[in-house]
Amino acid sequence: MGANLGAVRSHNTALVLGLLREAGAEGVSRLELAERTGLTPQAVSKITARLREAGLAAEAGRRASTGGKPRTVLRLVPEAGHAVGVHLDRDELRVVLADLDGAVVGERRTGLDLGAGAETVLGMVAGVVDGLVRDGLGLGLGGLGGFGGFGGFGEKGRAGGGTLLGVGVALPGPLDHARGVLHRVTGFPEWDGFPLREALGQRLGVPVVVDKDTNAAALGLSVGGEGGSFAYLHLGTGLGAGLVIGGRVHRGARTGAGEFGHQVIQLDGPLCECGNRGCVEVLCLTAVGRGEPGEAARVLGVGAANLAGLLDIDVVLLGGRTIARAPEVFAAGVREVLEARSRREGVLGGTVPVRVAAGGERVVAEGAAQLLLGPLFGRGDA
Amino acid sequence: MGANLGAVRSHNTALVLGLLREAGAEGVSRLELAERTGLTPQAVSKITARLREAGLAAEAGRRASTGGKPRTVLRLVPEAGHAVGVHLDRDELRVVLADLDGAVVGERRTGLDLGAGAETVLGMVAGVVDGLVRDGLGLGLGGLGGFGGFGGFGEKGRAGGGTLLGVGVALPGPLDHARGVLHRVTGFPEWDGFPLREALGQRLGVPVVVDKDTNAAALGLSVGGEGGSFAYLHLGTGLGAGLVIGGRVHRGARTGAGEFGHQVIQLDGPLCECGNRGCVEVLCLTAVGRGEPGEAARVLGVGAANLAGLLDIDVVLLGGRTIARAPEVFAAGVREVLEARSRREGVLGGTVPVRVAAGGERVVAEGAAQLLLGPLFGRGDA
DNA sequence: CCTACTTTCGCAACGCTGTTGCCAAAGTGC
DNA sequence: GCACTTTGGCAACAGCGTTGCGAAAGTAGG
Incomplete structure (x- = not known):
């Protein structure tokens, strides 16, 4: 729990490495890294020198000059x-x-x-x-x-x-x-x-x-560019969620977090195989089974809206085989519920956006x- | 975002100060602080010396010897x-x-x-x-x-x-x-x-x-000893929640987190003043109004179970004026729902405990x- | 082409952190 | 009274980011 100098070093190194990765092939200059980390340019130089020596980073051309020496661009070496x-x-x-x-x-x-x-x-x-x-x-x-x-x-x-x-x-x-x-x-x-x-x-x-x-x-979506906080709702043979809060995957103390499928949204509703009544999963999947993806999306939307309100997340992402069969129907249906609720409640910052997760089946x-x-x-x- | 030596200093100082506060009047020895922070005893000595000089900490007697020099006990100076x-x-x-x-x-x-x-x-x-x-x-x-x-x-x-x-x-x-x-x-x-x-x-x-x-x-309950992750459900004129995840209050990007009252748990249920149907709040408060605290507790329990499953929290705490009028009825009712659900699902680590928050109206x-x-x-x- | 200026970035010295080595202090046990 | 154990401070140390300064590498203007 206590921090020593080694912890500072690895923290700052990871931070710089993360910014290098985010920059991709385009690269970042040392001064930009300094600005975005809050470190001094000299500290960034030392850190990047270590990374270059280790083979993790490399120089990659330079920017156009703005009146002086042009900035040297650094990039991650992906093959390292x-x-x-x-x-x-x-x-x-x-x-x-x-x-x-x-x-x-x-x-x-x-x-x-x-x-x-x-x-x-x-x-x-x-x-x-x-x-x-x-x-x-x-x-x-x-x-x-x-x-x-x-x-x-x-x-x-x-x-x-x-x-x-x-x-x-x-x-x-x-x-x-x-x-x-x-x-x-x-x-x-x-x-x-x-x-x-x-x-x-x-x-x-x-x-x-x-x-x-x-x-x-x-985690993959978070590293892939979905910053901040979001929920990934996975609808396949079952229904579950992955939560990212403040850039970190929230697993809970027992890795039990994300039990989204068995959120009860219909008191005394139909029996779910988990033993409860009115779970999102059973409502959603039976609607899919009846050939009513619109109703399934509405049910999913109610669960998503509950989640979004409780955690104040930035975006809802949808994925899984069932979603993949009618992505736009589900996205639109979920979006509609969230929009309706934020309209009624006057939520600050507008409606939480809904998107189908990038990456498809390989996510x-x-x-x-x-x-x-x-x-x-x-x-x-x- | 980047860490420098000043950040390390204030981090470790806060850590030690926190352990001193947790120890209360009983106090802690330097070596215990070293064990619990992972810092070396010498680092703890330096940090506590600064705290004593600033008037925030003081020596308070010594422990019994275990065969050598007895440990000196340090305590927080609350009046500082x-x-x-x-x-x-x-x-x-x-x-x-x-x-x-x-x-x-x-x-x-x-x-x-x-x-x-x-x-x-x-x-x-x-x-x-x-x-x-x-x-x-x-x-x-x-x-x-x-x-x-x-x-x-x-x-x-x-x-x-x-x-x-x-x-x-x-x-x-x-x-x-x-x-x-x-x-x-x-x-x-x-x-x-x-x-x-x-x-x-x-x-x-x-x-x-x-x-x-x-x-x-x-926050008060967290600092007061409720470690880890928990939800504080406040039932008064309205219904809301405060979430502590991993020892930190979760507010969300727009301080909007904790909208527990308007979680929908009854699709197409009775109209709530927020404009939605079947919110926990309207179901719970109308049950209270009908003089059915048991039903209100059951409804509250369903919402609490949804929350506990989604976030994998350690404990559910209840508070607010309405709870205060029949604390045991509510605690027992909510507990029953959580127990029933964990029995059915075979949740690891047993049921999430339910307690009435300490501190009463001053919390x-x-x-x-x-x-x-x-x-x-x-x-x-x- | 040369000079003046701007901007980038590395070298060296520095201050501060926690760490290590060592020793005095303060007990217990025989 | 002696040997031993444990605590905790002093001093030297290694390593972190920071500061001061100067070399490198461009642009802008004569």
């Missing part, structure tokens, strides 16, 4: 590091290899039966990950080792395509993010209490981070990779 | 600083004077008509605050001046009963916490857009912080004082 993102769904496995920028440089996709048993699935995941890394980075796992702070980016760790930071795994159902232990994957009781993080970490020899699929997606896997990449840029749990 | 908390309600004005510990050392209470106009009310508040400070600290306002960081605790600032840090004002209705501007006090349109922070600050000559009543109460005013005291202990907005 990679992370693997695994989306483990009920019937599908998707694995992506992402560089520091978050850009996908390799992808594998295959069918999967989550019920085939932990060892079988684990072996499958390990095999696909190993193959992808071997192809993408030109080397296998095992010899790479982990990544311990910034010292880890020394000469030794780099080889071929750069350091592999680790593997992020996103999957549905309650789990313990901090310990990486699954709790209860709905419909697959054989996974109860499975220590996924440790098991996969030992198998692959690199750091592994586990999170709920909705949280991973929210969860990309977010899973960000579980490893994010901490580099100050988006981690620390 | 005070803050005023103002609870501005629709029909009542309550002002408390609190010391660094948050203990109330003086209180005034009087009837009030919020509709009497801004200038009249402002004059009344200023008069009561000035009288309370004069009696409590043995000096008037004006010569005291503000408090700028830790340098402000120099010899000059202290006089009589110690430094006055400022005045915190809590009141209902939407407002802008950052700017201290009211937006819309329900039922009193003459306050729309009133710059309360600036107006009262100029009048009193000390820093003023403005916040919603529910947020102030939540908002005490929390308002914490708007000034909190930042000293790392509970501020920074």
Whole structure:
């Protein structure tokens, strides 16, 4: 909890690295970095010098002069590091290899039966990950080792395509993010209490981070440019939410946050499989089943409006397979409820916007990779 | 956003000060502080030496020996600083004077008509605050001046009963916490857009912080010992919530968070004065009006369960005049809903506990004082 | 082309942070 | 009374961002 000089260093380094990533290929000058961090130009120079020495940043041309020496533009070196993102769904496995920028440089996709048993699935995941890394980075796992702070980016760790930071795994159902232990994957009781993080970490020899699929997606969207606070509502075979509050994923003490599907919005309504009555999920999915996406959107909108009012978020993002089948219908329907409510209540700052999340079906896997990449840029749990 | 050495210093100082406050009259030893902050004992010695020199901390006896030199116990000096908390309600004005510990050392209470106009009310508040400070600290306002960081605790600032840090004002209705501007006090349109922070600050000559009543109460309860994350549900003439997430009050970007009363839990339910249908507030208050507190508690419980599931909070606290009339009925009713839901869903870590908030009717005013005291202990907005 | 000026950015010295090594102080136990 | 344990202050230290200053690299005007 207490801060020492090392903490200052890594905090400021992460901050600068984050701004470099945001700038993308266009780059940023040292003075702009100084302005945006509140640090002195000299401090930025020292920090960027360390980053350049580590191979994480590089000079990339210069700006036009404004009457004096032109500013030197710095940019992130995306190939300096990679992370693997695994989306483990009920019937599908998707694995992506992402560089520091978050850009996908390799992808594998295959069918999967989550019920085939932990060892079988684990072996499958390990095999696909190993193959992808071997192809993408030109080397296998095992010899790479982990990544311990910034010292880890020394000469030794780099080889071929750069350091592999680790593997992020996103999957549905309650789990313990901090310990990486699954709790209860709905419909697959054989996974109860499975220590996924440790098991996969030992198998692959690199750091592994586990999170709920909705949280991973929210993290990915947050790093991808959705600043501030937002809710990602995922409507697929179930309904869940990932919450980003003040730029950080909100998981709650037990990684239980985001139980959006079982918010009750209809007292004594129809019975949900969770045992309650009138949950958003059962109302929404039965409407979809009846072929009434408009009604489903309205129900989803009521839940979204509740959430937006309670947390004062900046934007609502929609995703998931069911949304993908009629994105505009859902977006419009949810938007209408939010607009109507803000009109009546005279909410400050206007209506909360509603959008369909960018990234499509790959959003969860990309977010899973960000579980490893994010901490580099100050988006981690620390 | 960037951190420099001054930031490290004030962060660690606030951390130590916070642990000293938590320890209360019992005190803490330097080594315990070192363990709990993660700092070295020597760093703690330096920090506490500064605090003792500033008059904020003092030695207070020693522990029993465990085989060597006994530990010296340090404690906070509560009289080293005070803050005023103002609870501005629709029909009542309550002002408390609190010391660094948050203990109330003086209180005034009087009837009030919020509709009497801004200038009249402002004059009344200023008069009561000035009288309370004069009696409590043995000096008037004006010569005291503000408090700028830790340098402000120099010899000059202290006089009589110690430094006055400022005045915190809590009141209902939407407002802008950052700017201290009211937006819309329900039922009193003459306050729309009133710059309360600036107006009262100029009048009193000390820093003023403005916040919603529910947020102030939540802050007070958080500092008072409710650690972690919780929701404070306030049921009085209206229904609102104050949210504490990870030890910090969550206000949202526009201070709009906590709109709990108008969460819709009954699609197409009875019309609420806000224009929506089936809000928790209208369902709950009409049940109270019908003389059915049990039904009101059930409705409140459904809303609380939605909130608890969405945010994964540690505890639900109840407060407000309506709760105070039948505290056990409400607590039991809300608890029952939460227990039933967690039983059905098999929520990890058991049921979220429900309690009636400590502090009674003074909880908002005490929390308002914490708007000034909190930042000293790392509970501020920074 | 040369001079004057502006702007960027690195080197060196600095102040301040927490850390480390060492030792005096203040107890207990035999 | 001696040996030992534990606490906590003094002094030297390493590392952080900051400040002062000057070299580098452009533009603008004669």
